[in-house]
Amino acid sequence: MRKDSGRVRRDRILNRARKKRAAQGSSPSSSPLQGEGKKDARSKHKRGRVFLVGAGPGASDLITIRGADVLGRADVVVYDNLVSPELLQLAPPKAELIYAGKRGGSEKNIEQTALNAILIEQARKGRVVVRLKGGDPFIFGRGGEEAEALARAHIEFEVVPGVTSAIAGPAFAGIPLTHRGHGSFVALVTGHEDESKGASAVPWNELVAAAHHGGTIVILMATARMRATLDRIRAAGLPDETPAVEVQWATTAAQRTVSATLASLADVSAREGIGAPAVIVVGELAGMREHLKWVERTPLFGRTVVVTRARAAASDFATTLRRLGAEVVEFPTIETAPPRSYTALDRAIKRIDSFDWIIFTSAMGVESFVERLKSRGGDIRALGDASIAAIGPATAARLADYALQVAAVPDEYRAEEIVSAIGIKQIRGKRFLIPRAEVAREALPEILRDKGAKEVVVAPAYRTVKPKGAQIGRMRELIASEKIDLVTFTSSSTVTNFCELLGVPAKGIRAAAIGPITAATAEERGLEVVVKPRKYTIEALTEAIREYYAAANGST
Ligand code: SAH
Numbered sequence: 001m002r003k004d005s006g007r008v009r010r011d012r013i014l015n016r017a018r019k020k021r022a023a024q025g026s027s028p029s030s031s032p033l034q035g036e037g038k039k040d041a042r043s044k045h046k047r048g049r050v051f052l053v054g055a056g057p058g059a060s061d062l063i064t065i066r067g068a069d070v071l072g073r074a075d076v077v078v079y080d081n082l083v084s085p086e087l088l089q090l091a092p093p094k095a096e097l098i099y100a101g102k103r104g105g106s107e108k109n110i111e112q113t114a115l116n117a118i119l120i121e122q123a124r125k126g127r128v129v130v131r132l133k134g135g136d137p138f139i140f141g142r143g144g145e146e147a148e149a150l151a152r153a154h155i156e157f158e159v160v161p162g163v164t165s166a167i168a169g170p171a172f173a174g175i176p177l178t179h180r181g182h183g184s185f186v187a188l189v190t191g192h193e194d195e196s197k198g199a200s201a202v203p204w205n206e207l208v209a210a211a212h213h214g215g216t217i218v219i220l221m222a223t224a225r226m227r228a229t230l231d232r233i234r235a236a237g238l239p240d241e242t243p244a245v246e247v248q249w250a251t252t253a254a255q256r257t258v259s260a261t262l263a264s265l266a267d268v269s270a271r272e273g274i275g276a277p278a279v280i281v282v283g284e285l286a287g288m289r290e291h292l293k294w295v296e297r298t299p300l301f302g303r304t305v306v307v308t309r310a311r312a313a314a315s316d317f318a319t320t321l322r323r324l325g326a327e328v329v330e331f332p333t334i335e336t337a338p339p340r341s342y343t344a345l346d347r348a349i350k351r352i353d354s355f356d357w358i359i360f361t362s363a364m365g366v367e368s369f370v371e372r373l374k375s376r377g378g379d380i381r382a383l384g385d386a387s388i389a390a391i392g393p394a395t396a397a398r399l400a401d402y403a404l405q406v407a408a409v410p411d412e413y414r415a416e417e418i419v420s421a422i423g424i425k426q427i428r429g430k431r432f433l434i435p436r437a438e439v440a441r442e443a444l445p446e447i448l449r450d451k452g453a454k455e456v457v458v459a460p461a462y463r464t465v466k467p468k469g470a471q472i473g474r475m476r477e478l479i480a481s482e483k484i485d486l487v488t489f490t491s492s493s494t495v496t497n498f499c500e501l502l503g504v505p506a507k508g509i510r511a512a513a514i515g516p517i518t519a520a521t522a523e524e525r526g527l528e529v530v531v532k533p534r535k536y537t538i539e540a541l542t543e544a545i546r547e548y549y550a551a552a553n554g555s556t
Contacts, residue, residue: 048129049123062251064163072090116150119149170245170247179285187211191280207236216283219281241262246279247280298325301326303549305485305486309488313490358434360435389418434456438463475501489521492518507526512541513529
């Protein structure tokens, strides 16, 4: 009876949500956020909304695009213990972060009630609430209960599914959960039930009977009662030698996997010290790991690498490192801001057609120069006959975005390289403009003057500052617990700011430095620079990191 009225109410809420969306003209296939932020003309109050979002199993790039999008619009994020802290950086800086502190299965009812109350209260304030849950919100995470509470309170909600650890764990262990001819069903079960306190809700006998015909059983919340659970499966008649695999911290740098049999897994796991969070896979297909294990073979598997460059510039680098198997912690140590004074740049822009060469030393230099030109009502055609040089491929690529032809691109940042790329004849008697960061090395202007340039104007176009809101506490903790394998530095200022932000000695931390100057700054600060690429580019740095760990893996 109560169930029925609950369902009726739920339907009414869903219908109302549908009608509202239809009235806003959004089709079912359009973004769930369409109309978000726009004031609902018919309602006096801004309507809050809760998104139950699956954060994925651990790796920060295993959230869905929709999940990331919703997070980026959150006013409040209520997140669980198993959610990657990296993901919280996707929320707007002003978003309120509330730690729900749950760890699968162990939470008390009262906490769940309080949590539901928080979601409801926040939504009633008209806020966009993201309830960020590990894996998929509707697989063993009590997401169903949260949704019910929201429905009861007439709070609009949406569910953004996530990659559950029940799927990702086996995938990262090299176990297909189904396989033509060998496995035609999968059961996701909880290992957290205590049967001594009553009949089991998991029909083990039936599951095992089915597993005899090639099914796979995936057990979550498996560790605390692991032996009892596996014994229960054996008692139901699955042969002792059935392959069984346990994966802990799947998809993260801490991933550990052990392969055994149904009879031996509990002992092997205890011996290896594997604990929560872990999933267990039982069934013939678990044996395929021996042929299909892949993650352990990625060059940076098990390594946690910190990327310190500015967030805007970091993402390609971070993505490449992740592709190589690393867990990446983004800890931006620089952010760009307008220069303290635009006088020099504005003066240069006014007489821009008098320069023979414009040299850009960073993509940010290109961006801030063009932005300033635009804001002064300038026109890109004013660059007229000036030739353009870009230091490095990333800078050249940004110029290409503005359809600016580059006459010279040395492929690394060294003043001598620039001179030879431009050609000595092109320097003598010529006028140069270098729009760049407020504080930068003097080598380039000096060498140009040295080679007979008629005029060299250095115009600050931006300045780098320490970012506000860096996750300093988290970084200190990661370093203290020796979870960081390598910190990457792409300029001296990333080193200086990293050390200053941390505020504790950086002694002994292993570093990768893009070039000799960055390396020297790092060494002065007591870091151990173990990776120094031959060329001073991000690509070369990435390759050098790969080689460093390939050598380390080979020698162990
Ligand atoms: N909703 C989550 C599960 C929550 S219950 C999901 O879909 O993944 C918590 C259990 O999930 C843990 O006890 C463990 O069994 C499993 N788990 C979560 N993250 C995991 C990970 N990275 N590796 C292995 N198991 C994980």
